[in-house]
Amino acid sequence: MADRPVPPAPAGAVADEALPGAWRARYDARRGPGHRAAEGMRVYGLVVGMWVRSTMAYRASFAMTALGNLAATALDFVTIVLMFGRVHALGGFTLPEVGFLYGTAGTAFGLADLFLGSMDRLGRRVRDGTLDALLLRPAPVLAQVAADKFALRRLGRIVQGLAVLGWSLARVDVHWTWWRAAMVPGMVVCGGIIFCAVFTAGAAFQFVAQDAAEVQNSVTYGGNTMLQYPPGIFARELVRGVTFVVPLAFVNWLPALRVLGEPDPLGLPGWLDFASPLVAALCCALAAAAWRTGLRAYRSTGS
Amino acid sequence: MRGSSAGFYAAVATRGFRRYATYRTATAAGLVTNTVFGLIIAYSYIALWSQRPHLGGYTQAQALTYVWLGQGMLSAMALMGGGFEDELGDRIRSGDVAIDLYRPADLQAWWLSADLGRALFQLLARGVVPMVVGSLLFTLWLPADPLTWVLFAASVLLALLVSFAVRYLVGLSFFWLLDGAGVSQVVWLAGLFFSGMLLPLNVFPGALGTVARALPWSAMLQVPADVLLGRHQGGGALAALGFQAAWAMALLAAGRGLQSLATRRVVVQGG
Numbered sequence: 001m002a003d004r005p006v007p008p009a010p011a012g013a014v015a016d017e018a019l020p021g022a023w024r025a026r027y028d029a030r031r032g033p034g035h036r037a038a039e040g041m042r043v044y045g046l047v048v049g050m051w052v053r054s055t056m057a058y059r060a061s062f063a064m065t066a067l068g069n070l071a072a073t074a075l076d077f078v079t080i081v082l083m084f085g086r087v088h089a090l091g092g093f094t095l096p097e098v099g100f101l102y103g104t105a106g107t108a109f110g111l112a113d114l115f116l117g118s119m120d121r122l123g124r125r126v127r128d129g130t131l132d133a134l135l136l137r138p139a140p141v142l143a144q145v146a147a148d149k150f151a152l153r154r155l156g157r158i159v160q161g162l163a164v165l166g167w168s169l170a171r172v173d174v175h176w177t178w179w180r181a182a183m184v185p186g187m188v189v190c191g192g193i194i195f196c197a198v199f200t201a202g203a204a205f206q207f208v209a210q211d212a213a214e215v216q217n218s219v220t221y222g223g224n225t226m227l228q229y230p231p232g233i234f235a236r237e238l239v240r241g242v243t244f245v246v247p248l249a250f251v252n253w254l255p256a257l258r259v260l261g262e263p264d265p266l267g268l269p270g271w272l273d274f275a276s277p278l279v280a281a282l283c284c285a286l287a288a289a290a291w292r293t294g295l296r297a298y299r300s301t302g303s
Numbered sequence: 304m305r306g307s308s309a310g311f312y313a314a315v316a317t318r319g320f321r322r323y324a325t326y327r328t329a330t331a332a333g334l335v336t337n338t339v340f341g342l343i344i345a346y347s348y349i350a351l352w353s354q355r356p357h358l359g360g361y362t363q364a365q366a367l368t369y370v371w372l373g374q375g376m377l378s379a380m381a382l383m384g385g386g387f388e389d390e391l392g393d394r395i396r397s398g399d400v401a402i403d404l405y406r407p408a409d410l411q412a413w414w415l416s417a418d419l420g421r422a423l424f425q426l427l428a429r430g431v432v433p434m435v436v437g438s439l440l441f442t443l444w445l446p447a448d449p450l451t452w453v454l455f456a457a458s459v460l461l462a463l464l465v466s467f468a469v470r471y472l473v474g475l476s477f478f479w480l481l482d483g484a485g486v487s488q489v490v491w492l493a494g495l496f497f498s499g500m501l502l503p504l505n506v507f508p509g510a511l512g513t514v515a516r517a518l519p520w521s522a523m524l525q526v527p528a529d530v531l532l533g534r535h536q537g538g539g540a541l542a543a544l545g546f547q548a549a550w551a552m553a554l555l556a557a558g559r560g561l562q563s564l565a566t567r568r569v570v571v572q573g574g
Contacts, residue, residue: 061485064485068488076501079502082506083347083502090350090351090354211326211328211329211332213329213332214329214333214335218335218336218338222339222340225343226343229346229347229350233349234343234346
């Protein structure tokens with residue numbers, strides 16, 4: 001990125017030059033927010049490309065860590081299979097049905113983990129002062145933080161999720177229509193976006209509480225684990241929490257219940273089963289607002 | 304000499320305790336995560352045990368106690384990492400271990416003291432709260448007999464020794480492997496699965512269960528849990544503690560052997 005020329009500052013902004021925020025505002029006013037988003041994606045791609053090249057310098061190490069990543073997530077499913085060695089159904093769901101929940105949640109979470117999983121390092125950057133360097137570069141901070149230490153080995157989780165999803169699709173007892181079939185990729189994509197929003201909001205929270213990175217894990221990794229089980233086994237308040245507070249139920253629970261033809265334990269209106277794209281968009285808007293608020297509130301440690 | 308060195312290692316352990324006690328926000332954040340995972344696992348066990356009461360010899364209340372005990376011991380046993388082994392590995396890779404080796408302290412005893420200090424803090428800070436939360440939300444099964452609690456305390460201490468001994472071997476592997484991430488990962492996965500963290504080992508089927516119960520990782524969670532849940536009576540409890548002690552001795556001795564091999568044969572990098 002160092003070779004990218006810094007665009008000339010707009011005239012009459014001399015006093016504000018030192019403030020990256022003010023600089024960005026003027027930059028936006030001149031080029032429009034669409035340009036800014038495209039610029040963010042370009043920067044993200046450049047930084048990701050750099051990390052991928054550096055990962056590929058040690059191919060054997062990459063293969064082993066990717067395999068390890070796959071094995072680590074597979075243990076969750078092994079646990080579920082071991083449970084089904086003792087029972088025929090869990091919360092009224094058969095093993096392929098639980099596999100369907102597992103595969104959709106795991107793949108959606110895997111996508112978000114691959115694209116934005118390194119954002120939980122933000123607290124460390126705030127603590128040691130290296131975030132300041134990112135603020136000085138003429139590139140959107142969100143794109144830089146999102147691409148920071150991009151770990152290609154996280155493909156392992158996606159592969160494992162897709163494998164379980166494929167296995168379950170061949171075995172679930174579903175009368176497949178076009179809209180049911182379309183809901184499966186829809187769950188993975190919308191679910192991935194919802195998890196991305198959670199990662200972003202979690203990173204924004206770390207501007208306030210740098211040491212609290214682990215709280216985020218309870219929603220991301222914990223949420224992923226929860227979505228692998230049928231909603232009926234959890235307490236109602238818990239299900240309400242992941243429907244209305246952190247809307248993870250829209251990742252796979254509500255649409256999957258519709259696909260599998262299972263009743264919804266909360267008895268919500270049926271149209272909500274199709275509301276995942278809307279919820280994903282809403283989550284993105286809220287996460288973006290949280291991110292901007294966090295970034296504005298940022299005070300450097302000065303170290 | 305012996306007396307003063309005991310005081311010295313006690314001081315190292317105290318610093319280990321204080322070092323982790325410094326990060327209060329991080330500890331609170333970890334507690335939130337332990338509690339959330341405890342809730343999720345607890346509900347999945349309720350679904351399991353309501354269909355198969357007495358699965359693996361546990362009642363539902365015992366299974367739920369197992370869940371919260373597991374969450375409470377997770378960070379003390381460093382089952383998800385977070386112990387000293389990465390730090391030791393880094394010091395070996397950078398060559399700083401040369402400085403540690405000419406200090407008037409034994410390398411293994413130094414790290415053992417520091418790790419016991421850390422583990423004691425994790426037991427108090429991250430062990431007690433999940434148990435309290437769990438007992439407020441669910442009906443748990445806790446023993447009334449004080450002797451069981453004494454045996455449980457001894458079992459936890461032995462579990463900490465086994466946990467340290469395994470991770471010391473992982474740390475020492477950096478003497479031979481410049482990138483020990485692979486070994487760390489394999490041991491970490493084995494620890495999570497074979498300690499009974501994901502599912503109690505007595506629910507594992509047939510031969511897998513038999514093998515899992517004989518491996519050292521079962522000494523870190525399954526055995527202390529079974530001691531607390533009163534599954535070992537009288538001589539059985541002593542046999543369980545003996546199993547832990549045997550693994551602790553064997554692995555600590557292996558660590559000692561590997562340490563002397565490493566310091567004799569390996570040329571430290573860096574200058």
